[in-house]
Amino acid sequence: MTKVEFFQQLINGLSLGSFYALIALGYTMVYGVLRFINFAHGDVFMLGAFSGYYLTPRVLPHFSAAFAPIGVAVVLLSTMCICAVVGMTIERLAYRPLRKRPKLTVLITAIGVSLFLEYGGQFVFGADPKAFPELVVDRPLEHTGALTITTTQVAAFAVTILLLISLTLIVKRTRLGRAMRAVSNNATAAALMGVNIDTVISFTFALGSALAGAAGILYALSYPSIDPLMGLLPGVKAFVAAVLGGIGNIPGAAVGGIVLGVVETFVGGSSFSTYRDAIAFALLIGILLFRPSGIFGRTQVEKV
Amino acid sequence: MMKPIFIVPILAAVVAISPLRAQDIVVGEFASLTGSEATFGINSSNGVELAKEEINNAGGVLGRKIRIVLEDDQSKPGQPSAAVKKLIASDKAIAIVGEIASSRSLEAAPICQEAKIPMVSPGSTNPRVTEVGNYVFRVCFIDPFQGTVMAKFALDQLHAKKVAVLQDVKSDYSQGLAKFFSDYFKAHGGEIVSDRFYSGGGTDRDFRAQLTAIKAAQPDAIFVPGYYTEAGLIAKQARSLGIKVPLLGGDGWDSPKLSEIGGSAINGCYFSTHFSPQDKNPKVQDFVSKYRTKFNAMPDGMAPLGYDAMMILAEAFKTAGGTDGAKVRDALANVKNYDGVTGKITIDEKRNATKSAVVLKVNGKQNDYVATVAP
Numbered sequence: 001m002t003k004v005e006f007f008q009q010l011i012n013g014l015s016l017g018s019f020y021a022l023i024a025l026g027y028t029m030v031y032g033v034l035r036f037i038n039f040a041h042g043d044v045f046m047l048g049a050f051s052g053y054y055l056t057p058r059v060l061p062h063f064s065a066a067f068a069p070i071g072v073a074v075v076l077l078s079t080m081c082i083c084a085v086v087g088m089t090i091e092r093l094a095y096r097p098l099r100k101r102p103k104l105t106v107l108i109t110a111i112g113v114s115l116f117l118e119y120g121g122q123f124v125f126g127a128d129p130k131a132f133p134e135l136v137v138d139r140p141l142e143h144t145g146a147l148t149i150t151t152t153q154v155a156a157f158a159v160t161i162l163l164l165i166s167l168t169l170i171v172k173r174t175r176l177g178r179a180m181r182a183v184s185n186n187a188t189a190a191a192l193m194g195v196n197i198d199t200v201i202s203f204t205f206a207l208g209s210a211l212a213g214a215a216g217i218l219y220a221l222s223y224p225s226i227d228p229l230m231g232l233l234p235g236v237k238a239f240v241a242a243v244l245g246g247i248g249n250i251p252g253a254a255v256g257g258i259v260l261g262v263v264e265t266f267v268g269g270s271s272f273s274t275y276r277d278a279i280a281f282a283l284l285i286g287i288l289l290f291r292p293s294g295i296f297g298r299t300q301v302e303k304v
Numbered sequence: 305m306m307k308p309i310f311i312v313p314i315l316a317a318v319v320a321i322s323p324l325r326a327q328d329i330v331v332g333e334f335a336s337l338t339g340s341e342a343t344f345g346i347n348s349s350n351g352v353e354l355a356k357e358e359i360n361n362a363g364g365v366l367g368r369k370i371r372i373v374l375e376d377d378q379s380k381p382g383q384p385s386a387a388v389k390k391l392i393a394s395d396k397a398i399a400i401v402g403e404i405a406s407s408r409s410l411e412a413a414p415i416c417q418e419a420k421i422p423m424v425s426p427g428s429t430n431p432r433v434t435e436v437g438n439y440v441f442r443v444c445f446i447d448p449f450q451g452t453v454m455a456k457f458a459l460d461q462l463h464a465k466k467v468a469v470l471q472d473v474k475s476d477y478s479q480g481l482a483k484f485f486s487d488y489f490k491a492h493g494g495e496i497v498s499d500r501f502y503s504g505g506g507t508d509r510d511f512r513a514q515l516t517a518i519k520a521a522q523p524d525a526i527f528v529p530g531y532y533t534e535a536g537l538i539a540k541q542a543r544s545l546g547i548k549v550p551l552l553g554g555d556g557w558d559s560p561k562l563s564e565i566g567g568s569a570i571n572g573c574y575f576s577t578h579f580s581p582q583d584k585n586p587k588v589q590d591f592v593s594k595y596r597t598k599f600n601a602m603p604d605g606m607a608p609l610g611y612d613a614m615m616i617l618a619e620a621f622k623t624a625g626g627t628d629g630a631k632v633r634d635a636l637a638n639v640k641n642y643d644g645v646t647g648k649i650t651i652d653e654k655r656n657a658t659k660s661a662v663v664l665k666v667n668g669k670q671n672d673y674v675a676t677v678a679p
Binding site: 122230 | 338339340342343346378473499500501502503506507508509510512513514516517519520533536537540544545546561564565567
């Protein structure tokens with residue numbers, strides 16, 4: 001492998017990994033607060049892509065070329081809001097009534113919600129793949145020498161970093177963020193201290209789902225073919241990334257996503273490309289054998 | 305115990321309905337109406353529908369109307385066998401039409417063979433499909449021929465010496481076509497400089513890893529024997545990585561979605577298929593205009609294949625003089641020089657159709673005709 005090829009694969013891996021990271025953040029936040037895996041998360045990601053699909057042709061024509069980035073931001077933010085509402089609704093209708101029940105009940109409900117969104121999506125949007133509109137023109141950047149970096153890759157990476165920073169600030173610097181950490185630490189004690197648990201959980205779902213919505217749009221920009229089952233595999237992989245990074249840990253989810261994306265890309269570019277997922281996942285099992293709580297999953301680490 | 309007064313009208317109703325029902329010739333069809341290869345199923349079943357309408361408007365066959373029972377297999381493994389079992393057992397289909405994707409035809413073929421129900425595949429090109437047994441037929445060419453067509457095209461027209469192959473590890477069609485292409489290309493002085501794999505059917509969407517490795521091998525062209533959804537994405541990602549050489553494909557590319565997904569990135573790429581709507585042959589132009597009137601869309605290669613499959617099946621009913629499975633089978637095996645929309649169809653001893661292929665160049669919504677290659 002030449003040096004150019006190596007760095008090109010690294011860039012490919014980083015851009016793929018940043019999607020996994022964005023989705024993994026939602027898994028990890030919900031787990032941190034509720035200790036349960038929200039399997040419908042990958043499908044909220046899918047809804048994000050479809051929201052972008054329907055919003056783009058209705059929003060973008062109102063902005064001239066010079067103001068196009070504002071149009072893109074409008075689509076992205078509206079999608080995040082829509083997904084936040086969807087996430088809160090799912091929590092309110094499907095998970096909250098079961099909060100006192102065994103964790104397994106909620107887990108199975110989550111799988112039910114996931115299937116409902118997937119096949120409901122097939123009913124509403126149709127099951128055939130749709131071409132995602134060109135929200136951002138995908139072209140290679142100039143002055144990058146032998147390496148190619150495209151506009152959508154840069155956009156995806158930049159948005160991921162931006163959202164990661166805002167998320168960290170929200171969790172560390174705001175009252176609600178402090179409440180989230182308190183609930184994560186000890187829900188009963190937090191409730192006794194006057195923290196409204198329902199509000200905190202609702203907010204966690206809103207935040208995680210908004211990130212999934214953003215990931216949906218960015219993913220669809222890079223891979224412009226969307227269908228109602230598109231959330232399945234990225235959802236599973238992001239879940240693995242979250243576990244790899246140490247589930248419940250925010251930087252861990254981001255790092256886990258990036259590691260998974262890079263490993264997958266290097267295997268995919270090698271002559272073992274047939275076994276891409278098998279080798280990537282075998283490596284992850286190996287890492288977890290040596291660090292069962294994930295890369296960042298130390299006992300001292302603050303959980304969200 | 306039911307009172308006789310109730311039995312009489314029920315019996316009368318049964319007597320009145322059953323001859324009517326029995327008159328229809330039930331043909332079962334399974335197709336990918338949804339999922340990652342949806343346009344294959346939709347367009348081929350449109351073709352079947354058009355043929356059925358024409359046959360029935362002209363009085364049907366053997367004085368009976370043809371009735372199609374259509375099942376969606378969702379482009380998913382496992383669904384075709386369920387669909388075909390249902391068509392044979394509960395709908396009492398006396399013949400089966402389906403599928404385009406070879407993997408899904410291969411799943412259904414043993415069931416039809418076992419039940420001695422003739423099956424006609426409109427567009428499965430993997431040779432193994434008809435090897436399942438003597439009740440399985442197809443009205444299209446097979447991949448040993450299609451692979452040769454594109455390899456010849458790469459060598460003679462594009463003057464390519466080095467070609468990279470990117471194939472779908474989940475598809476019998478893609479793997480077969482890749483092999484036949486590579487065999488011919490290597491035997492005639494070409495070199496396969498890189499051979500990479502992906503998982504189709506919506507599993508893989510990121511191909512940059514494989515394409516980066518392919519770019520490093522500096523091929524003159526890239527052979528992508530997959531289906532249109534992946535081909536469109538692969539073209540986009542290849543161009544964004546600065547790969548400028550043409551991509552080549554097979555009939556799995558033949559879908560209006562190809563250019564929708566691939567955008568301008570797929571323009572100037574070539575693929576082999578069964579038919580070009582630009583063909584001046586009056587039979588083709590007649591089909592195109594009828595299809596456009598009924599479905600308000602241009603037919604791709606799968607539509608006339610569905611049409612020809614249904615027409616040949618109707619011919620076989622006529623020749624057999626009935627709907628007995630064994631007789632219809634014999635009639636299908638003896639089809640010679642049938643003048644179809646996709647060319648003259650002769651069923652050979654391996655139950656394959658020997659036909660010519662066309663090479664098309666992607667040019668936005670329409671595909672430009674480049675060449676016809678005879679077998």
